[in-house]
Amino acid sequence: AETMAADQAPLEFGGPLGAAALVLLLPTTMFHLILAASSGPARLLGPPPYLPGLEELWSPWALLLLLTWLGLQAALYLLPARKVAEGMELKDKNRLRYPINGFQALVLTALLVGLGVSAGLPLGALSKMLLPLAFATTLTCFIFSLLLYVRSLLAPASALAPGGNSGNPIYDFFLGRELNPRIGSFDFKYFCELRPGLIGWVLINLALLMQEAELRGTPSLAMWLVNGFQLLYVGDALWYEEAVLTTMDIIHDGLGFMLAFGDLAWVPFTYSLQAQFLLYHPQSLELPMALFICFINAIGYYIFRGANSQKNTFRKNPSDPSVAGLATIPTATGRQLLVSGWWGMVRHPNYLGDLIMALAWSLPCGVSHLLPYFYLLYFTALLVHREARDEQQCLQKYGRAWKEYCQRVPYRIVPYVY
Numbered sequence: 001a002e003t004m005a006a007d008q009a010p011l012e013f014g015g016p017l018g019a020a021a022l023v024l025l026l027p028t029t030m031f032h033l034i035l036a037a038s039s040g041p042a043r044l045l046g047p048p049p050y051l052p053g054l055e056e057l058w059s060p061w062a063l064l065l066l067l068t069w070l071g072l073q074a075a076l077y078l079l080p081a082r083k084v085a086e087g088m089e090l091k092d093k094n095r096l097r098y099p100i101n102g103f104q105a106l107v108l109t110a111l112l113v114g115l116g117v118s119a120g121l122p123l124g125a126l127s128k129m130l131l132p133l134a135f136a137t138t139l140t141c142f143i144f145s146l147l148l149y150v151r152s153l154l155a156p157a158s159a160l161a162p163g164g165n166s167g168n169p170i171y172d173f174f175l176g177r178e179l180n181p182r183i184g185s186f187d188f189k190y191f192c193e194l195r196p197g198l199i200g201w202v203l204i205n206l207a208l209l210m211q212e213a214e215l216r217g218t219p220s221l222a223m224w225l226v227n228g229f230q231l232l233y234v235g236d237a238l239w240y241e242e243a244v245l246t247t248m249d250i251i252h253d254g255l256g257f258m259l260a261f262g263d264l265a266w267v268p269f270t271y272s273l274q275a276q277f278l279l280y281h282p283q284s285l286e287l288p289m290a291l292f293i294c295f296i297n298a299i300g301y302y303i304f305r306g307a308n309s310q311k312n313t314f315r316k317n318p319s320d321p322s323v324a325g326l327a328t329i330p331t332a333t334g335r336q337l338l339v340s341g342w343w344g345m346v347r348h349p350n351y352l353g354d355l356i357m358a359l360a361w362s363l364p365c366g367v368s369h370l371l372p373y374f375y376l377l378y379f380t381a382l383l384v385h386r387e388a389r390d391e392q393q394c395l396q397k398y399g400r401a402w403k404e405y406c407q408r409v410p411y412r413i414v415p416y417v418y
């Protein structure tokens with residue numbers, strides 16, 4: 001990895017140049033995908049079908065809708081929570097507290113949307129506003145990240161993320177300087193990571209399903225599958241919300257453009273690509289094939305949930321009967337590494353399950369186009385890169401014990417392949 005100075009964390013994402021490229025490339029890709037999904041040829045590669053003018057991109061109504069959405073999710077975040085969890089220990093030895101009420105926010109949002117729809121709210125019309133909504137979200141993310149950057153210049157050194165304070169403004173703007181920007185108890189990163197984007201994603205999917213029902217009389221089986229699989233994924237993430245407190249996004253990365261844009265824009269507008277594609281390119285899916293795809297999703301989910309729960313249980317209580325019998329490697333930190341069970345199969349079994357689910361989300365879209373497979377391709381690249389970042393951090397944390405783990409479990413994500 002490139003380095004700035006000997007005492008600074010190695011630069012990631014190709015340093016300032018890579019960060020600058022990503023700041024431009026991520027929004028451009030997102031707009032390309034939205035435009036391509038609604039176009040006849042639906043080409044992933046090649047130029048966009050057309051270049052939209054400002055009058056098509058900018059709408060004050062879209063901005064108002066976005067701000068209302070963010071306001072609603074912020075209000076739901078502030079409601080009393082079933083539990084308040086403590087995060088990992090910080091540099092100053094303190095621990096932050098986080099409300100565990102994401103699933104409650106999903107249910108309350110569903111109730112509000114249900115009420116709205118039964119009162120005549122034309123939810124399907126949202127599918128025609130994706131372009132201006134994505135534009136308003138992108139602008140908001142740029143402004144938000146800029147404000148976060150400026151605010152971080154006033155933060156004490158102990159509040160900074162290990163990675164995002166290289167001194168290069170573009171790199172730091174992208175990666176995020178401050179680790180846990182908060183106003184009072186409102187934690188911006190934790191809020192962004194799970195709520196507006198993930199719940200927004202299922203809402204957009206639902207709008208596309210309703211629009212399809214309006215256009216064709218009933219939603220297609222393929223649309224039901226995509227909606228069902230992705231709702232399960234989002235519901236699972238919010239149900240197990242506490243697990244996000246140990247991810248590198250919360251522990252290691254600052255809140256900058258990468259996470260702000262990733263969470264608020266990239267997730268809802270690109271993760272809903274399969275449903276966008278299906279609205280404009282209906283697919284006939286036979287029942288046996290649909291059942292086969294459900295089976296693939298179930299296998300993926302079984303591995304994903306099994307691996308994540310096994311690690312979470314082990315980290316919370318290593319003597320829990322469900323994990324007490326597993327083989328482990330002791331480390332100098334006092335923590336242990338699992339070396340049997342899911343974590344003895346590959347070093348990232350949860351990524352394997354996630355990738356199998358990603359395949360199941362694309363299959364209902366048929367094999368005539370590459371576009372609906374974008375998520376699978378992007379996600380493979382994201383997880384390979386994420387695995388390498390995590391590996392680096394684990395090597396630093398656990399040293400020799402990590403090397404031993406790598407020797408005993410040589411494959412990273414796919415057994416005997418990678």
Ligand SMILES: NC(=O)C1=CN([C@@H]2O[C@H](COP(=O)(O)OP(=O)(O)OC[C@H]3O[C@@H](n4cnc5c(N)ncnc54)[C@H](OP(=O)(O)O)[C@@H]3O)[C@@H](O)[C@H]2O)C=CC1
Nearest residue numbers: 247248308311315336337338339343350351354386390394
């Ligand atoms: N859909 C999407 O866009 C994305 C989804 N994800 C999903 O989110 C979930 C979380 O992923 P992610 O945050 O990357 O990290 P993981 O949940 O895979 O956690 C990695 C951490 O687990 C601990 N660990 C690693 N190996 C072992 C072991 N053998 N025994 C015990 N602990 C171990 C280490 O932390 P420590 O030892 O400190 O506990 C390590 O840093 C995954 O299921 C992933 O697929 C992630 C990113 C994007």
Ligand SMILES: CC(C)CCC[C@@H](C)[C@H]1CC=C2C3=C(CC[C@@]21C)[C@@]1(C)CC[C@H](O)C[C@@H]1CC3
Nearest residue numbers: 026193194236237244247249258262263266267
């Ligand atoms: C495209 C950019 C370079 C990076 C954007 C990254 C974000 C989209 C992802 C970073 C980590 C994420 C996690 C999830 C969603 C995607 C982002 C925000 C989950 C919430 C998905 C559901 C899982 O159960 C937990 C994940 C935690 C990490």
